[in-house]
Amino acid sequence: MADAMLYTLEGDIAVLGAQNPPVNALGLAVRQGLMEGIARAEADGAKALVIYGTGRTYFAGADIREFGKPPMDPYLPDVCLRLEASPLIIVSAMHGTALGGGLEVALSTHYRIAVPSARMGLPEVHLGLIPGAGGTVRLPRVAGVMAALDMVTSGRHVPAAEALDMGVIDRIADGDPREIGIAYARDLIDSGAAPRPVSELPAPEGIDFDAAYAAALAKGRGQLSPAYGVRAVQGACELPFLDALKRERALFSELMETDQRKGMIHAFFSERAVSKLPELEGVAPRDVQALGVIGGGTMGAGIATAALLSGLSVVMLEMSPEAAQAAKDRIAGNLQGALKRGKIDQAGFEHLTEKALTLATEYDALAGADLIIEAVFEEMAVKKEVFRKLDAVAKPGAVLASNTSYLDIDEIASVTSRPADVLGLHFFSPAHVMKLLEVVVGEATAPEVAATGFALGKRLKKIAVRSGVCDGFIGNRILSTYRTAADHMVLDGASPYQIDKVMTDFGFAMGPFAVADLAGLDIGWAVRKRKRAEGLPEGARDSTYVDKLCEDGHFGQKTGTGFYIYEAGKRAGVPNPQVDDLIAAERAEQGITPQDFSDDDILRRYMAAMVNEAAKVVGEGIARRPLDVDMVLLFGYGFPRFNGGPLKWADMVGLEGLLSDIKAYAETDPHFWTPAPLLEQLVAEGRTFDDLNKG
Numbered sequence: 001m002a003d004a005m006l007y008t009l010e011g012d013i014a015v016l017g018a019q020n021p022p023v024n025a026l027g028l029a030v031r032q033g034l035m036e037g038i039a040r041a042e043a044d045g046a047k048a049l050v051i052y053g054t055g056r057t058y059f060a061g062a063d064i065r066e067f068g069k070p071p072m073d074p075y076l077p078d079v080c081l082r083l084e085a086s087p088l089i090i091v092s093a094m095h096g097t098a099l100g101g102g103l104e105v106a107l108s109t110h111y112r113i114a115v116p117s118a119r120m121g122l123p124e125v126h127l128g129l130i131p132g133a134g135g136t137v138r139l140p141r142v143a144g145v146m147a148a149l150d151m152v153t154s155g156r157h158v159p160a161a162e163a164l165d166m167g168v169i170d171r172i173a174d175g176d177p178r179e180i181g182i183a184y185a186r187d188l189i190d191s192g193a194a195p196r197p198v199s200e201l202p203a204p205e206g207i208d209f210d211a212a213y214a215a216a217l218a219k220g221r222g223q224l225s226p227a228y229g230v231r232a233v234q235g236a237c238e239l240p241f242l243d244a245l246k247r248e249r250a251l252f253s254e255l256m257e258t259d260q261r262k263g264m265i266h267a268f269f270s271e272r273a274v275s276k277l278p279e280l281e282g283v284a285p286r287d288v289q290a291l292g293v294i295g296g297g298t299m300g301a302g303i304a305t306a307a308l309l310s311g312l313s314v315v316m317l318e319m320s321p322e323a324a325q326a327a328k329d330r331i332a333g334n335l336q337g338a339l340k341r342g343k344i345d346q347a348g349f350e351h352l353t354e355k356a357l358t359l360a361t362e363y364d365a366l367a368g369a370d371l372i373i374e375a376v377f378e379e380m381a382v383k384k385e386v387f388r389k390l391d392a393v394a395k396p397g398a399v400l401a402s403n404t405s406y407l408d409i410d411e412i413a414s415v416t417s418r419p420a421d422v423l424g425l426h427f428f429s430p431a432h433v434m435k436l437l438e439v440v441v442g443e444a445t446a447p448e449v450a451a452t453g454f455a456l457g458k459r460l461k462k463i464a465v466r467s468g469v470c471d472g473f474i475g476n477r478i479l480s481t482y483r484t485a486a487d488h489m490v491l492d493g494a495s496p497y498q499i500d501k502v503m504t505d506f507g508f509a510m511g512p513f514a515v516a517d518l519a520g521l522d523i524g525w526a527v528r529k530r531k532r533a534e535g536l537p538e539g540a541r542d543s544t545y546v547d548k549l550c551e552d553g554h555f556g557q558k559t560g561t562g563f564y565i566y567e568a569g570k571r572a573g574v575p576n577p578q579v580d581d582l583i584a585a586e587r588a589e590q591g592i593t594p595q596d597f598s599d600d601d602i603l604r605r606y607m608a609a610m611v612n613e614a615a616k617v618v619g620e621g622i623a624r625r626p627l628d629v630d631m632v633l634l635f636g637y638g639f640p641r642f643n644g645g646p647l648k649w650a651d652m653v654g655l656e657g658l659l660s661d662i663k664a665y666a667e668t669d670p671h672f673w674t675p676a677p678l679l680e681q682l683v684a685e686g687r688t689f690d691d692l693n694k695g
């Protein structure tokens with residue numbers, strides 16, 4: 001018997017406990033253990049077999065690390081058929097998360113019981129796959145087509161009570177999974193129950209699957225797996241059971257070969273690897289219970305909201321009692337949202353706004369804070385003044401953080417007597433919603449202070465990514481480069497609307513010009529003014545047509561007009577005709593003859609700019625690993641998850657082609673298109689970005 005499944009016999013009930021930590025994934029040893037366990041229980045003359053998981057969960061799915069390698073016998077679909085066909089009464093006793101292959105195993109057993117806190121689902125869709133061991137065929141038979149479609153296409157985790165209503169499980173009982181499983185098996189034996197294979201249930205009535213397929217494809221913005229899930233459920237309705245299994249398997253195998261599957265599995269593991277930094281291994285973070293936030297605008301209020309929701313107390317410092325009250329109103333508004341969604345109840349709302357949050361107008365109020373984040377006006381002189389004051393009042397050991405999105409943390413730290421305690425914590429707006437947090441580690445930042453940044457990120461349920469110090473850190477620096485590439489294309493003949501369409505077709509939620517409207521055109525305007533004042537580098541291109549919109553008070557969504565015109569109450573805008581005129585005038589002024597850009601030209605240039613800058617960011621050590629860049633773009637900039645992140649995407653399309661594009665573009669604009677040394681090196685060595693993620 002493989003060690004991954006523990007076999008015991010309790011009278012006439014055989015028991016198989018999975019012991020494959022951390023999540024009892026159904027790797028080879030577990031599958032072998034299941035096969036051997038069934039045979040042994042049958043040979044031992046048991047009447048029933050109970051399957052459960054030791055540790056924190058029932059099976060959380062197939063072992064994802066085996067994907068992409070040759071499958072090894074026994075295959076999970078065969079294990080499921082073997083379970084289903086056994087003459088024993090087989091019971092699954094579930095706790096934790098029964099996911100993917102885990103739920104498929106459960107659906108192949110004859111009866112299912114779960115503890116109240118258990119959750120179950122078919123999340124393969126998030127890995128660019130569909131269930132491949134009968135989930136799309138068995139689930140519609142027990143729960144109906146609509147419920148199955150919902151679970152297969154959304155991948156959501158369904159709580160035990162809902163699963164009971166849907167018919168996915170038969171019983172809920174509190175207690176140890178092994179014990180409740182045995183008790184249920186005993187009841188079944190005593191009541192004369194028989195094995196109950198799902199395959200013997202009638203296939204459900206179908207629906208309009210073509211419409212469901214189209215809807216899934218549109219909702220997924222080109223992601224294939226939800227739409228394939230629809231086809232698999234269709235097979236369950238229209239084909240005999242075994243043929244439907246074959247159809248599911250064919251669709252599963254097709255998806256297994258796609259870049260989308262590779263991209264999404266890269267995202268799955270990178271999301272977990274990103275906050276594990278070798279240099280912070282074993283470094284204990286400082287304890288943080290009380291947070292200070294300076295500045296209660298949208299950003300500061302968002303940070304305070306996230307902190308309050310994670311159980312921290314917050315002192316909010318503002319310049320005047322009126323401004324402090326306005327900050328509190330913003331926080332209360334954010335918390336109202338949490339109240340509406342059922343994340344907190346009314347008592348929790350009262351507690352957070354009245355007890356956990358304190359308003360202040362004097363720096364002394366921050367003396368007790370363990371970590372203080374400033375979110376004040378984005379100007380070096382202002383930040384320095386804040387840090388000087390903080391240095392005077394913060395207790396020894398307090399972590400001092402700046403939420404700056406591009407300013408030099410080292411320079412900010414230099415005005416304090418304790419630069420080792422200073423770091424950047426770059427949140428993304430709205431900070432209580434957006435998942436990304438850049439932890440900006442300065443020259444002098446102490447390791448435990450960096451570790452404290454990561455611990456705070458985890459507590460706030462953020463994806464925390466380490467960044468070194470540079471203008472814009474990882475994300476905004478790369479954004480500024482691909483935005484510039486888009487601006488150049490507009491000057492040279494492309495339309496902003498065509499560019500937006502190409503990028504949404506690629507899978508971004510919004511194109512760069514719609515994003516600029518959302519963020520506020522005044523932000524880019526301020527940056528351009530700053531850069532012009534500092535002096536543009538020799539050979540850099542510039543354009544002023546957007547400045548003209550700003551001069552007329554058009555800042556995008558917030559003023560109703562920008563690249564698009566927004567009708568009140570509608571989120572999406574229609575193209576603003578004035579923009580085309582302004583662009584035409586600028587081209588004429590700069591003596592540019594517009595050229596045609598195909599959609600493919602646009603995509604290649606846009607992505608080449610993104611990848612090239614990302615490679616510089618990694619090559620310079622601003623990002624430690626390519627996966628760090630991938631996670632920043634995924635969680636902060638709407639990069640489509642099914643493309644894995646810009647550097648995973650680059651690996652998949654081929655680095656050589658990208659480099660040769662960049663070199664070709666450099667012939668007409670050598671200033672902008674300087675190939676990243678790291679990209680050149682990888683191409684020369686025949687390696688990929690992903691190679692740098694390992695080790």
Ligand code: 3H9
Nearest residue numbers: 025060061062063064065076099100101123131132133272
């Ligand atoms: C499938 O089943 C296909 C079948 O239909 C057909 C087959 C033929 N495999 O997330 P955590 C690791 S597809 C391997 O931090 P949590 C994870 O990388 C699968 N490893 O914990 C991490 O490792 P490390 C369908 C896995 O408590 C550690 O376990 N199932 C797997 O926050 C802890 O994970 C899914 O998609 C796996 N399946 O969340 C479920 N799962 O410590 C995917 C986890 O080295 N898993 N690991 O970083 C999850 O959603 C969450 O891990 C779970 C626990 C909710 C279970």
